[in-house]
Amino acid sequence: MEGRKRTDRSSRMAAFKTKETRNGQVVPLEGSGRSPMDPTGELVYVAGRTQTEMFVRRFRRHRMAMLGAIVLVILYVVAILAPWIAPYDYTEITYMGAKPPSAEHWLGTDELGRDQLSRLMMGGRISLMVGVVVAVLASSIGTLVGMASGYYGKFVDNTLMRFTDMVLMLPLLPLLMVAGKATGGSMWGIVIILGLLTWMGVARLVRGSFLALREKEFVEAAHAMGASDWRIITRHILPNAVAPIVVNTTLAVGTAIIIESVLSFLGFGIQPPTPSWGNMLTDAKSTMTLYPWLTWAPGMAIVITVLSVNFFGDGLRDALDPTQIRVKE
Amino acid sequence: MKSLRSFFNHLRRLGPFIVRRVFYSVMVLALGAVIVFAAVSATGDPLARLRADPRIRPADVARLERQMGLDQPRYVQFFYWLKHTATGEGEWGKSFTMKVPVMPVIWQRFQNTLVLMSATVLLCLLVALPLGVFSALRQYSKLDYTVTALSFFGFSMPVFFFGLILQLVLGYYLMVWLGRSEPLFYTASMYTTGMEDDLVNRLQHLVLPVLTLSLATIAGWSRYQRSAMLDVVNSDYLRTARAKGLPERVVIGKHALKNALIPVVTIVALDFAALLGGAVVTETIFAWPGMGRLFYQSLVQGDFPMIMGCVLFTSVVLVLFNLFADILYGFLDPRIRQE
Numbered sequence: 001m002e003g004r005k006r007t008d009r010s011s012r013m014a015a016f017k018t019k020e021t022r023n024g025q026v027v028p029l030e031g032s033g034r035s036p037m038d039p040t041g042e043l044v045y046v047a048g049r050t051q052t053e054m055f056v057r058r059f060r061r062h063r064m065a066m067l068g069a070i071v072l073v074i075l076y077v078v079a080i081l082a083p084w085i086a087p088y089d090y091t092e093i094t095y096m097g098a099k100p101p102s103a104e105h106w107l108g109t110d111e112l113g114r115d116q117l118s119r120l121m122m123g124g125r126i127s128l129m130v131g132v133v134v135a136v137l138a139s140s141i142g143t144l145v146g147m148a149s150g151y152y153g154k155f156v157d158n159t160l161m162r163f164t165d166m167v168l169m170l171p172l173l174p175l176l177m178v179a180g181k182a183t184g185g186s187m188w189g190i191v192i193i194l195g196l197l198t199w200m201g202v203a204r205l206v207r208g209s210f211l212a213l214r215e216k217e218f219v220e221a222a223h224a225m226g227a228s229d230w231r232i233i234t235r236h237i238l239p240n241a242v243a244p245i246v247v248n249t250t251l252a253v254g255t256a257i258i259i260e261s262v263l264s265f266l267g268f269g270i271q272p273p274t275p276s277w278g279n280m281l282t283d284a285k286s287t288m289t290l291y292p293w294l295t296w297a298p299g300m301a302i303v304i305t306v307l308s309v310n311f312f313g314d315g316l317r318d319a320l321d322p323t324q325i326r327v328k329e
Numbered sequence: 330m331k332s333l334r335s336f337f338n339h340l341r342r343l344g345p346f347i348v349r350r351v352f353y354s355v356m357v358l359a360l361g362a363v364i365v366f367a368a369v370s371a372t373g374d375p376l377a378r379l380r381a382d383p384r385i386r387p388a389d390v391a392r393l394e395r396q397m398g399l400d401q402p403r404y405v406q407f408f409y410w411l412k413h414t415a416t417g418e419g420e421w422g423k424s425f426t427m428k429v430p431v432m433p434v435i436w437q438r439f440q441n442t443l444v445l446m447s448a449t450v451l452l453c454l455l456v457a458l459p460l461g462v463f464s465a466l467r468q469y470s471k472l473d474y475t476v477t478a479l480s481f482f483g484f485s486m487p488v489f490f491f492g493l494i495l496q497l498v499l500g501y502y503l504m505v506w507l508g509r510s511e512p513l514f515y516t517a518s519m520y521t522t523g524m525e526d527d528l529v530n531r532l533q534h535l536v537l538p539v540l541t542l543s544l545a546t547i548a549g550w551s552r553y554q555r556s557a558m559l560d561v562v563n564s565d566y567l568r569t570a571r572a573k574g575l576p577e578r579v580v581i582g583k584h585a586l587k588n589a590l591i592p593v594v595t596i597v598a599l600d601f602a603a604l605l606g607g608a609v610v611t612e613t614i615f616a617w618p619g620m621g622r623l624f625y626q627s628l629v630q631g632d633f634p635m636i637m638g639c640v641l642f643t644s645v646v647l648v649l650f651n652l653f654a655d656i657l658y659g660f661l662d663p664r665i666r667q668e
Contacts, residue, residue, distance in 0.1 A: 166353065166357045169357045174643060178372065179368045265610075266610065281493065295497065306484075306487075310484060
């Protein structure tokens with residue numbers, strides 16, 4: 001049955017090649033006896049490329065996505081290394097009171113005289129980590145629900161989808177606020193709550209892919225060979241449904257960062273003295289007209305991060321789309 | 330006339346569907362109520378501050394506890410609340426902090442929210458729909474790219490940060506720049522005290538919260554309208570309309586627009602419902618005395634009946650609009666009625 005699947009994929013590759021020949025790069029096709037013809041009757045050669053190569057080429061063409069990816073890498077590296085590269089200890093009181101940005105304090109200091117850049121880096125650690133963990137958690141729950149629903153159909157599907165609809169209809173933010181207060185502001189509490197209330201989109205998506213894929217011949221073949229449900233789900237269907245899940249998980253990172261910052265801003269998320277970009281803005285709000293730099297820094301940090309995530313996800317969506325024409329270079 | 334009759338036929342056939350939906354809606358409300366009640370009870374003791382106060386005798390706290398029903402087990406408290414709410418007796422229970430029934434307070438705050446949301450939805454419709462239509466008609470033009478870039482920005486901007494920027498720039502800096510002692514656009518409350526009947530003053534208070542709420546909504550709706558319009562622009566019946574010689578004005582204005590608006594209408598209905606209950610952030614930042622701020626304050630103060638009331642009210646609005654959107658969709662799109 002593995003062989004069957006490979007045939008399936010290679011036939012798709014063949015489709016790429018013929019599509020590409022019209023404007024594709026002219027390179028001899030290694031180890032191939034015949035070369036496809038283009039409409040003018042000339043012989044056209046196409047380099048054999050793996051799926052990964054095609055993905056990388058398509059992704060690199062998307063300039064904003066590349067920029068987003070680079071910014072994200074920088075942000076995550078800075079966040080991970082924050083305790084070692086931050087110019088000051090984020091709790092250290094260096095001045096008496098707030099000072100605007102200067103040579104010693106690139107982003108100024110807050111009302112208590114703590115270095116704003118160091119706090120921003122430590123806050124980023126929390127915000128960026130919450131974003132990724134929540135996205136992975138929500139996607140995992142959503143994928144499990146969607147898999148069961150789409151594969152088994154009938155009663156299982158009905159029950160799970162009605163439940164999904166019900167959770168979707170609940171007012172999200174008020175629920176998160178109440179739950180956030182109940183956890184008392186622990187980071188893992190917030191992560192679990194966010195994960196438990198944002199999996200519905202992925203569940204519907206995965207269910208859709210599974211409904212379509214389980215009717216395919218290669219699934220039927222696997223059934224005929226006596227493969228177990230679990231094997232069919234994980235080995236045959238899931239690999240074919242993974243692209244939209246990856247895209248959605250990426251975009252969910254941005255959403256999770258925003259929701260976490262909103263919760264922390266309102267005082268029901270991460271609690272001070274642990275800094276997060278959201279609760280830094282709570283402190284900044286009351287003194288905004290006096291010390292505007294305290295508002296701009298964490299706010300712009302959120303915007304830049306989420307914007308990068310969104311561009312990255314958008315590029316990923318285009319690059320993972322198998323119907324895309326191959327990029328010539 | 331004919332289409333109206335067909336719609337009523339459709340409604341009659343919808344009967345079982347509506348019954349089913351009402352059943353699910355009640356389930357949703359019950360699920361929401363149980364989750365929120367469990368979470369609210371876990372948020373802590375609303376009398377903690379009184380207990381910690383050495384000037385208040387423990388006997389008095391115990392008496393209050395009995396009055397509020399807090400000495401009962403959790404599930405008894407829940408059914409007590411349910412009884413009050415379902416029968417309407419006692420108007421959804423008494424607020425712990427305000428000492429008045431919950432329902433009238435929510436209703437009064439809801440009207441303030443309604444003002445804010447109606448203005449927001451109006452602005453969003455006026456901006457988002459034309460933007461979406463024109464960027465679809467001129468796909469890949471400069472306008473299209475600009476709108477796309479701006480909507481990415483709108484999606485990535487947290488509401489509260491945008492609100493703070495507006496307060497700082499259009500509220501404070503603009504006031505300083507104009508050399509005024511009073512801001513041109515106010516950053517808090519619905520009106521200046523003593524000027525309740527001054528329409529201009531009310532509008533000055535309305536501008537910034539409406540702008541804050543509009544950003545993300547405009548970004549979403551214009552994208553949605555764009556893709557709906559793109560679907561229609563490439564359809565066969567538009568080619569037919571052009572082929573039989575209709576002027577472009579009629580092709581786009583009548584044939585295309587009518588069909589491209591259908592999916593958007595349902596999104597607008599659903600988002601409107603979400604706005605009615607979920608403006609917690611904007612209302613808190615701008616001190617707008619609506620439902621969202623009421624909920625925020627109740628949660629901070631641990632006012633159980635008020636929190637439950639707000640969540641229930643919001644859920645009811647959401648559920649009703651969901652149902653409404655489904656029916657509206659069938660009314661607007663005859664293809665759905667056929668099935």
